[in-house]
Amino acid sequence: MLDILKNNRVLITGVVLAILMAGLLSLRLQKPEIGDVAQQGLDDVISPFQSTYHKGVKTINEWVDDYVILVDLKQENRQLKMQIETLQEELNHHINSSIQFNLLREQLKFMEEDPHQKVFSEVIGESVDNFHHVLVINKGRSAGIRRNFPVVLREGVVGRIQSVTADRAVVQLIVDRRHQFPVLIQRTREQMMIKGLENHLILEPNENRGMLVGLGEGLQVKRIRMLTDVQKGDRVITSGMAGIFPKGQLVGIITDVRQEKHELFQTAEVRSAVDFDKIEGVFVILKSPKSNNFPIFSSP
Amino acid sequence: MKSISLGLMGFFLVWLHVSAAHQFSIWGVKPNLLLMGVIIAGLRWMNPWVLMYAAFAGLVEDTYSHSLLGVYGLSFLATVVVAYYAGRSLFEQNILFMMLAVVGITLFEGLLAITLLRMVEGDVPGLKWFFSRTLPVALYHGALTPLFIFSVRKWELLFDRE
Numbered sequence: 001m002l003d004i005l006k007n008n009r010v011l012i013t014g015v016v017l018a019i020l021m022a023g024l025l026s027l028r029l030q031k032p033e034i035g036d037v038a039q040q041g042l043d044d045v046i047s048p049f050q051s052t053y054h055k056g057v058k059t060i061n062e063w064v065d066d067y068v069i070l071v072d073l074k075q076e077n078r079q080l081k082m083q084i085e086t087l088q089e090e091l092n093h094h095i096n097s098s099i100q101f102n103l104l105r106e107q108l109k110f111m112e113e114d115p116h117q118k119v120f121s122e123v124i125g126e127s128v129d130n131f132h133h134v135l136v137i138n139k140g141r142s143a144g145i146r147r148n149f150p151v152v153l154r155e156g157v158v159g160r161i162q163s164v165t166a167d168r169a170v171v172q173l174i175v176d177r178r179h180q181f182p183v184l185i186q187r188t189r190e191q192m193m194i195k196g197l198e199n200h201l202i203l204e205p206n207e208n209r210g211m212l213v214g215l216g217e218g219l220q221v222k223r224i225r226m227l228t229d230v231q232k233g234d235r236v237i238t239s240g241m242a243g244i245f246p247k248g249q250l251v252g253i254i255t256d257v258r259q260e261k262h263e264l265f266q267t268a269e270v271r272s273a274v275d276f277d278k279i280e281g282v283f284v285i286l287k288s289p290k291s292n293n294f295p296i297f298s299s300p
Numbered sequence: 301m302k303s304i305s306l307g308l309m310g311f312f313l314v315w316l317h318v319s320a321a322h323q324f325s326i327w328g329v330k331p332n333l334l335l336m337g338v339i340i341a342g343l344r345w346m347n348p349w350v351l352m353y354a355a356f357a358g359l360v361e362d363t364y365s366h367s368l369l370g371v372y373g374l375s376f377l378a379t380v381v382v383a384y385y386a387g388r389s390l391f392e393q394n395i396l397f398m399m400l401a402v403v404g405i406t407l408f409e410g411l412l413a414i415t416l417l418r419m420v421e422g423d424v425p426g427l428k429w430f431f432s433r434t435l436p437v438a439l440y441h442g443a444l445t446p447l448f449i450f451s452v453r454k455w456e457l458l459f460d461r462e
Contacts, residue, residue: 022370023370025368028368052319136364
């Protein structure tokens with residue numbers, strides 16, 4: 001018996017692992033909360049690596065900014081040039097600080113003005129495959145974050161919590177192909193559904209409403225009825241109907257409306273209000289002013 | 301000692317991929333360093349640890365993409381087996397053959413992952429993804445293979461000397 005096990009150990013390991021993977025997948029699909037336990041385990045193994053890298057890169061960048069540039073200049077030209085460059089560097093530093101200060105002040109203002117209770121979290125990673133659009137943030141269940149909680153910035157809607165562990169959460173961006181939610185055209189109050197595209201967002205109707213759908217890196221509203229008044233430059237906001245996002249959050253601006261002759265509907269391209277390439281931190285909404293436990297627009 | 305050193309290299313790859321893969325992206329295409337590691341491991345060795353590493357790497361990939369644990373776990377597991385049989389049937393394991401094998405197996409893994417994603421997520425633009433994401437990644441992996449093999453060999457030699 002032992003010999004059989006020994007001789008076929010590769011095959012047996014392979015079969016056991018394949019069954020384990022299939023089991024995990026079916027568990028995740030049927031009971032997401034149980035699957036979270038396995039994800040927590042993996043996260044515990046991986047997160048120290050990610051945090052170390054994040055801190056390391058930050059430190060190196062600061063070091064490069066502060067010292068390396070100056071050292072190079074010192075070699076090129078001696079004292080006078082160095083002094084000028086130092087002053088320029090200082091000026092840059094102050095300008096950067098000022099810009100950063102203004103950005104943070106804006107976000108702080110948003111934090112204070114917006115009635116929802118929020119937690120600020122730093123972005124520490126992004127999707128590791130080429131098919132999905134997610135961000136990894138450095139706060140999780142211990143900060144009160146739960147699955148499906150909305151993620152926003154002052155500029156607009158960012159996404160929703162896809163999965164959460166004790167100290168990490170994965171945010172599914174609104175431009176992800178799997179994302180779609182109801183929105184309003186601010187000017188006309190027309191309801192639509194929006195969806196993420198490979199490169200933009202599209203809007204499409206949900207019966208009588210449009211739906212904004214995530215499709216990769218952009219948004220689009222598809223199948224808008226011909227008589228619907230949609231114009232380039234219209235602002236698209238959340239309708240609050242999906243149960244995830246609070247009403248009135250800016251989603252994006254319509255950049256193009258197409259109306260093909262042979263088609264019965266219009267299609268609108270939407271440029272997201274948030275620049276996803278430049279996100280360094282996000283707010284996760286924890287509580288709505290109308291609810292004691294969870295945001296009323298979110299499921300626990 | 302050699303297996304410990306290879307294990308360490310495996311963990312280094314996990315760290316590099318999860319933390320810094322986006323730094324190596326060209327025109328928005330990120331190399332899948334974990335997948336490359338799994339393929340190279342499969343082409344060179346086969347034992348229960350290699351299988352376990354493939355499953356672990358797949359689960360890490362799942363965790364930081366769509367959060368559906370098991371999709372990449374299964375596809376990486378199948379990939380390492382395919383890589384092992386490809387490695388055995390290669391006429392000779394020179395760099396060119398290895399590059400072609402890595403490109404081919406990456407395409408196979410992409411096809412498998414897209415098929416599994418179609419099953420669990422639905423409405424996946426399979427063909428589009430295959431040509432716009434999997435194919436460029438496969439070619440990128442092919443180009444990175446010599447560097448990868450060189451690093452693995454150097455790493456092995458370092459511990460062989462001891």
